[in-house]
Amino acid sequence: MDSFDQLRARLGDLADVKAASAVLSWDQETYMPSGAGAARAQQLATLGRLAHEMFVAEEFAAVLSAAAEEVAGSPPDSDEARIIRVITRDHEKATRIPAKLVADLAQATALAQQAWAEARPKSDFEGFRPHLERVLELTLAKAEALGYEESPYDALLDDYEPDMKASQVAEVFAALRTELVPIVQGIAAADMPDDACLRRHFDAAAQWEFGEAVIRDFGFDFERGRQDRSAHPFSTNFAVSDVRITTRVDENFLPTALFGTLHEAGHAMYEQGVDAALARTGLDNGTSLGIHESQSRLWENQVGRSRAFWEHYYPGLQRTFEGALGAVPLDEFYRAVNRVEPSLIRVEADEVTYNLHVMIRFELEMQLVTGSLAVADLPEAWNAAYERTLGLVPPNDAQGVLQDIHWSFGLFGYFPTYTLGNLIAAQLFEQVQSDLGDLDGQIRSGEFAPLREWLRDRIHCHGRKFTADELLERTTGGGLDAAPWLRYVREKFGGLYGF
């Protein structure tokens, strides 16, 4: 076997072990009986360790470097050249972190997750504090081990947004913030739309069927995927031919399941759209969390909360939920699903204020990582930031600094990708509007193939071959930019809120 084929065989084995872990995690969130938690945690730990050992093994390094030499003459954008580039990068990162640090982080985050779960309902930041301090300490050690040029934050961000720098994020966020804060203030001063029509009774099975019918129209392939229930919606990928989503259903609040389904289908269609030639290479996945989130947000918001979308689907929705919506005019419903209101909880935030929650977390993470803020002072800093940015002060830490699970997992550098996703969604949507002509008209007639194929050809099919910046450059001719999202928000919500 040639060296590159040997590399592909090893990458295939790795992909299979990781797929098994993903199936076990999916099952844990969907069907696993309650008493199986400890056994499942052990199984996942073993598979994770085996995959890591296979990847950092000396034999792997030898095969990788022989393969790199063998295909050194390939065109720079070929699958071969890109597989070598991405895997070499992953491999270098994986070998830089000492095994002891990996184990310490695994243990500290397991304990921190448990402490967080106990501390949050009691609003007991002090109970969580020592765990967060330990996780932060180890996370900084990880950043040092990985190395960086400008800021330790770069090393952490790189796990979720390869090649992106904290300074780049800070610059874009600053531009965004300057313009966004007055928009939110303007909205807060306007009349709030009534969303009572969303808070009636909606049969769970009918909600499920309606959501699945919409994503079937979008192009989610049910031959290569499925939707199940879980406590928290997510999407996961066991193969290009097996991409699954989950959602939860609230019979007394229509948006939970519906927009959850559209959001996760956006993630899933990205992974269903990866070129089959990249299957089992480690490149058959989203290239960054920001690009991933752009796909979910685009289908959820730019499409799913647009007036054109509801002109198409609202009559059917009214027929399905005649009792709840039969007498509610389209405009009232459209305004309800686009209600904007500054609030304390990120996961419940609307499309416009959501980014402010993210910016607060980014700002605090930067201070924690660079040492200008101590963990002990975090609740105070959190509350001050919320007051300054959203005009609200959390009544307790449960609704403040303890609301997100991320830091207990050691996920520093993750939050900004949510806003990057929103911004990139708007950049891509502006481009696709210009490329396709009457996209709005297509959505109004339920014709999603042109949009989906545009995304597939330019984003999905490449998997991890190109970074977020490379994809933006290839697709829009420029880099990350907050302006398209601000234009989108001004146009849509300016109309709705009259500013």
Add this chain to the structure above:
Amino acid sequence: MDSFDQLRARLGDLADVKAASAVLSWDQETYMPSGAGAARAQQLATLGRLAHEMFVAEEFAAVLSAAAEEVAGSPPDSDEARIIRVITRDHEKATRIPAKLVADLAQATALAQQAWAEARPKSDFEGFRPHLERVLELTLAKAEALGYEESPYDALLDDYEPDMKASQVAEVFAALRTELVPIVQGIAAADMPDDACLRRHFDAAAQWEFGEAVIRDFGFDFERGRQDRSAHPFSTNFAVSDVRITTRVDENFLPTALFGTLHEAGHAMYEQGVDAALARTGLDNGTSLGIHESQSRLWENQVGRSRAFWEHYYPGLQRTFEGALGAVPLDEFYRAVNRVEPSLIRVEADEVTYNLHVMIRFELEMQLVTGSLAVADLPEAWNAAYERTLGLVPPNDAQGVLQDIHWSFGLFGYFPTYTLGNLIAAQLFEQVQSDLGDLDGQIRSGEFAPLREWLRDRIHCHGRKFTADELLERTTGGGLDAAPWLRYVREKFGGLYGF
């Protein structure tokens, strides 16, 4: 770490990889989207290969022999001594089969399964013949590699019934046959009970709920297990704390789901009952297929088709299916679920004639394995055996020699375990009746804990610590014996059919 702890750590890793394979297989049969088959087959192949490599690695052999030396002084029935005994045995077998033969068998059986699936609906034995010849040839090579004293069949049987010999099976089967054939002839001559009451409409959800309520009463632990739908019922085990069953539902035939659920729950309670101290050792499983089948058959037949059981459950079943069963007296229903009729298809056979199907397969397998029957002559031999044994001639090979999938998987030596299970169920049931006194009265009042605990203490908790013969000796004071089953059949069906 001591050597024995090192061994347990390695066995734990192996158990986790095998559990992952089991989850992937379970998902394949329950929820996996149709397009994911090829990717899943690849994932299962990789995990199977990794587990095999981990087990036959030189380091494993070194750890195993050091551990064996370390605990050499342990009492012979201690967990330590038994773990060493069972794992050493497994390890010797695994290392005896050359890697090339493992790979050839995997490939040949994959092709044979496909050929079988195509040949059966067309009743095309000739299309399947070359595949079966190849699988048999490789299976015989496997028997030679494993080694045997009396017959190559012993080496194959050993995978499913450790330590049992073909001569022992042949002897018990001969005794059984002599007495069973006239019983079946007697039944065939009697009036056939009418089972029309089972062939009405039974709502699927109500069937599901009823079956789950019964196995909850039995003691199936839903905190450490669950039931899902699949095309073919099965039970599987990811951990002592995660044992799952599946069934199928036929809305026009009540027994399919109900007895399927009771049967699989019997398998599952066995694995839920293994001592937690054996978790992740490779001994936390059934000790043989015969013992496993004894547990499923005991709950399905000795309990679930008894008059006492239906005296307890029939009023509730009538309330659930008022339209179908409201006017059907208990006696008519009881006779219907115990209808006996010689037939062509094993999986549809009743409790009494089932063993004749198994004996035919054992007889033919023995001839194939010892070379006295050629694959080409198999259909003719099959049909002759059915005529001689059950008085029926299959109209085609689909309903004859092509009906079972087993041989395409290379599962020679597997069939006898079905009958061993029936016989052992009767042996255990006779013993438990004598130990517990009024077992019939307990079943009549829905009190299953004494029976379940008796089985747990004597069979379930030991996992693979003792062989089938050892368990029978410890529990009944004797070895495998057809007499208790024959007594059970004569008493129950003698009453029903008046002989």
